[in-house]
Amino acid sequence: MDTIEQTNAxxxxxxxxxxxxxxxxSGATYYAxxxxxxxxxxxxxxxxxxxxxxxxxxxxxxxxxxxLPHTSNLFYHQPQAELAELLCTMSGYSKIFFGNSGAxxxxxxxxxxxxxxFDKYGxxxxxxxxxxxxxxxxxxxxxxxxxxxxFHNYFFPFPEGFRYVxxxxxxxxxxxxxxxxxxxxVEFVQGEGGVMPLEQAFVDEVRKxxxxxxxxxxxDEVQTGIGRxxxxxxxxxxxxxxxxxxxxxGLGGGLPIGACLAAEHCADVLTxxxxxxxxxxxPIVCAGAQxxxxxxxxxxxxxxxxxKGQYLRxxxxxxxxxxxxxxxxxxIGISLKTKKAPDVLKACLxxxxxxxxxxxxxxxxxxxxxxQEELQAGTDIxxxxxxx
Numbered sequence: 140m141d142t143i144e145q146t147n148a149x150x151x152x153x154x155x156x157x158x159x160x161x162x163x164x165s166g167a168t169y170y171a172x173x174x175x176x177x178x179x180x181x182x183x184x185x186x187x188x189x190x191x192x193x194x195x196x197x198x199x200x201x202x203x204x205x206x207l208p209h210t211s212n213l214f215y216h217q218p219q220a221e222l223a224e225l226l227c228t229m230s231g232y233s234k235i236f237f238g239n240s241g242a243x244x245x246x247x248x249x250x251x252x253x254x255x256x257f258d259k260y261g262x263x264x265x266x267x268x269x270x271x272x273x274x275x276x277x278x279x280x281x282x283x284x285x286x287x288x289x290f291h292n293y294f295f296p297f298p299e300g301f302r303y304v305x306x307x308x309x310x311x312x313x314x315x316x317x318x319x320x321x322x323x324x325v326e327f328v329q330g331e332g333g334v335m336p337l338e339q340a341f342v343d344e345v346r347k348x349x350x351x352x353x354x355x356x357x358x359d360e361v362q363t364g365i366g367r368x369x370x371x372x373x374x375x376x377x378x379x380x381x382x383x384x385x386x387x388x389g390l391g392g393g394l395p396i397g398a399c400l401a402a403e404h405c406a407d408v409l410t411x412x413x414x415x416x417x418x419x420x421x422p423i424v425c426a427g428a429q430x431x432x433x434x435x436x437x438x439x440x441x442x443x444x445x446x447k448g449q450y451l452r453x454x455x456x457x458x459x460x461x462x463x464x465x466x467x468x469x470x471i472g473i474s475l476k477t478k479k480a481p482d483v484l485k486a487c488l489x490x491x492x493x494x495x496x497x498x499x500x501x502x503x504x505x506x507x508x509x510x511q512e513e514l515q516a517g518t519d520i521x522x523x524x525x526x527x
Contacts, residue, residue, distance in 0.1 A: 141160075142160045142172065143158060143160065157485075157488055159171050159175075159177070159488065160172040160173070161177070163191075163192075164179070164190075164191035164192060165190075165191055165192045166190040166191060166192070166506070166508070166509065166510060166513060167179045167180075167182075167190050167191070167505060167506045167509040167510070167513040167514075167517070168191075168513060169191060169493070175491060176491055177488075177491050177492065177493050178491060178492050178493065178513055178516055178517040178520065179191075179493045179505070179506065179509075179517075180492065180493060180494050180495075180503045180504070180505045180517045180518075180521070181493045181494055181495045181502075181503070181504055181505075182389075182504050182505060182506045182507075183393070184388070184495065184504065185330075185362050185367060185388045185389055185470075185504040186388050186389060186391070186392075186393055187389075187392065187393045187506055188365060188366065188367075188388075188389035188390075188392055188431055188435075188506060188507045188508070189392050189393075189430070189431060189434060189506065189507070189508050190506040190508050190509060191393075191506075193392070193430070193508070195430050195434070196392050196393075196427050196430045196431070199426045199427055199429065199430050200394070200423055200426055200427045202426070203218060203422050203423045203425075203426035203427075204423050206422075207422050208421075208422065208423055209418070209421055209422065209423075210422065211417070212415065212416070212417075212419065212420065216422050216425075218422045218423075218425035218426045218429065219237065219420040219422065219425045221425070221429060222237075222420075222425040222428050222429050222432075223235050223237075223420075225429060225432050225433070226398065226400065226432060227400070229371055229432060229436060230371060230372065230384070230400055231380075232384065232400035232401060232402060232406075233401060233402055233403040233406035234400075234401055234406035234407070235398050235399065235400050235401070236251075236398070236399040236401075236409065236414065236416075236419070237396065237397070237398055237416065237419040237420030237425075238396075238397035238398070238399070238416045238419040239395045239396065239397055239416065239418050239419055240276070240387055240395060240396075240397045241275075241276055241359075241361030241362075241385065241386075241387035241388060241397055242275070242276025242277055242278045242281045242397070243276075243278075243387075243397045243416065243419070244361065244385035244386065244387050244397035244398055244399045245275045245276050245281050245284065245324075245359055245361070245385050245399075246276070246278060246280055246281060247385070247397075247399035247409070247414060248324070248357045248359075248383045248385050248399050249267060249280060249281075249284065249322075249324075249357075250409065250413070250414055251355070251383060251399065251401060251405060251408050251409055251414075252267060252321050252322035252355040252357060252383065253265045253267075253300075253321055253322075254408050254409060254413065255321070255355055255405050255408045256321035256322075256355075258408065259353070263318075263319060264318065264319055264320070264321050265300050265319065265321055266300050266301070266302055266317075266319040266320045266321060267284065267300060267301055267302075267320070267321060267322045267323070267324055267357075268301075268302050268303075268304050268312070268315055268316070268320055268322070268323045268324065269284050269285070269286050269301055269302075269303055269304070269323075269324045269325075270286050270303065270304050270305075270306045270324075270325055270326070270329070271286040271287075271303045271304065271305050271306055272286055272287060272306055272329050272332035272333070272335065273285055273286040273287070273303075273306075273324075273325075273326055273329055273332060273359075274287060274290075274326070274329070274330065274331035274332055275324070275326075275359055276361075279294060279297060279298055280298045282294065282297065283297040283298045283299075283300075283301050284301050284324065286303040286304075287331075287332065302315050302320075303315075304323075306329065306335065306337060306341070307337060307338045307340075307341045308341070309340065309341055309344045312341070312344060312345065312348065313348070316348065316352070320352070320354060321354060321355065322349075322354050322355040322356070322357050322383075323345050323348070323349055323354055323355075323356055323357065324357040324358075324359060325337060325342070325345060325356075325357070325358060325359065326358075326359045326360075326362070326363065327342070327358065327360070327363055327368075327373040327374060327376070327377060327467075328362070328363050328368070328373060328465075328466055328467055328470055330362040330363070330470065330497065330502075331362075331497055332497070332498065333465075333472060333497050333498035333499070333500055334465045334466040334470060334471065334472025334497050334500060334502055335465060335472070336465060336466065336467060337377075339377060342377045342379055343377075343379065345379075346379045346380075346381075349382070355382040355383055355405060356379075356381045356382050356383070357381060357382070357383045357384075357385070358372070358373075358374055358381035358383070358384045358385070359385050360372050360373055360374070360384050360385060360386050361385055361386060361387045361388055361397075362388055362470065362504075363467070363470060364384070364385075364386040364387075364388075364389070364390070365386055365388070365389040365390045365431065365432075365435065366389065366435045366440070366441055366444055366468075366507050367388075367389060367444075367467075367468055367469060367470050367504070367507070368444075368445075368448075368466075368467035368468035368469075368470055369441055369442070369444045369445030369448060369467065369468035369469070370441060370468070371435065371441070372384060372386075373467060376467060380402070381402075382401070382402045382404070382405055383399065383400065383401050383402070383405065384399075384400045385397065385398065385399050385400070386398045386400065389431065389507065390428050390431060390432075391424050391427055391428050391431070392427050392428065392430065392431045393427070394423065394424040394427050394428075395418075395424065396420075396421075396424045396425075396428055397419070434508070435507070444468055444469055444507050445468050447469055447505070447509065447511075447514055448466075448467070448468040448469045448470075448471065450514065450518075451464075451469070451471055451503060451505075451514070451518060452464050452471070454518050454522060455471075455473055455518075455521075455522075455525075458522060458525050458526060459476075459526070460475055460476055460477065460478060460525045460526060461473055461474070461475065461476070461525065462474040462475060462476050465500070469503070469504065469505050469507060470503075470504060471502065471503040471504075472497055472500040472501070472502055473500055473501040473502070473503070473525075474499070474500055475499075475500075475501065475525070478525065479499075480496040480498075480499055480500055480501045481496060483501050483524055483525065484496055484501065486524045486527075487520060487521060487524050490520045490523070490524060491520065492517055492520040492521060492524075494521065501521075503521075505517070
């Protein structure tokens with residue numbers, strides 16, 4: 140039985156998989172079991188931030204696996220402490236909760252916001268405003284927080300306490316505010332919603348009303364964070380400071396991690412017994428994540444990410460088929476005039492290029508450390524497909 144048959148026989152069919160068996164790779168270049176070469180402009184949906192097979196990352200992970208692969212969070216270990224200090228220092232946040240995914244990080248942020256409000260104001264102030272077209276995860280609570288009707292099916296009843304605001308609509312933001320609200324949760328670029336950035340005026344108003352009403356501003360930076368937009372966090376592009384920020388995906392460099400970062404005034408809200416995770420902050424994952432952050436902190440690295448993103452934009456916007464390009468940094472959404480995104484994805488795959496889709500757009504999330512040669516070669520294929 141080959142790998143595809145074996146997978147289909149024993150794994151729930153919840154993914155729309157392409158018929159490619161990836162076997163090994165280096166940087167942004169992968170090889171399938173049949174020997175075919177693929178260039179990667181998707182990085183496992185924004186996860187393999189350093190690319191495949193980064194030796195520093197792999198050495199750190201292997202060394203930690205040999206020393207201490209796991210211990211419960213009833214004890215201390217150095218990789219977790221070092222990662223927390225590094226991430227707090229780089230981001231300016233006070234304390235962190237580590238989980239295993241973006242959904243878990245967002246669950247933590249939701250619980251933190253509700254307890255922050257309960258501790259100060261008592262019951263009846265637990266509503267969280269999220270945005271239409273948002274995506275916050277696939278647990279029941281984060282699905283309820285997600286402002287896309289397509290996800291609100293099958294799994295009823297959903298948890299209560301979420302209200303959806305039209306993105307970039309200040310009037311609707313104020314219309315949805317009342318005395319039951321404890322937080323506003325945003326993605327600065329709505330990734331799964333079609334790579335749609337928020338507008339500066341709307342972001343400023345969210346920050347303003349949160350400050351005035353003592354609401355927590357929560358930034359879901361699961362996809363936009365950890366260098367993806369050319370800044371450590373996308374909030375920096377907007378000049379605002381959320382009270383809580385969540386991260387995941389690229390932080391682990393390929394291993395599962397989620398992080399919920401809290402500012403000083405809400406960093407001690409969650410106390411012993413109010414939240415937890417068996418695998419959160421695992422020593423192996425923390426060792427790998429430290430390498431990711433230290434590489435991002437290197438001289439000129441974030442600027443180089445922004446420059447690579449601009450290179451992609453310039454080449455794509457020169458094509459007749461491209462209607463528009465959205466996003467920030469190396470988080471790219473391509474609106475097309477005549478072609479369909481799934482057809483482009485398949486044509487790219489046939490030519491040895493891995494891309495993604497989001498809504499009606501082709502989506503690109505290249506490894507942050509992709510070489511200029513790999514980026515150019517991948518873009519050449521994409522441009523040929525779009526022009527063909």
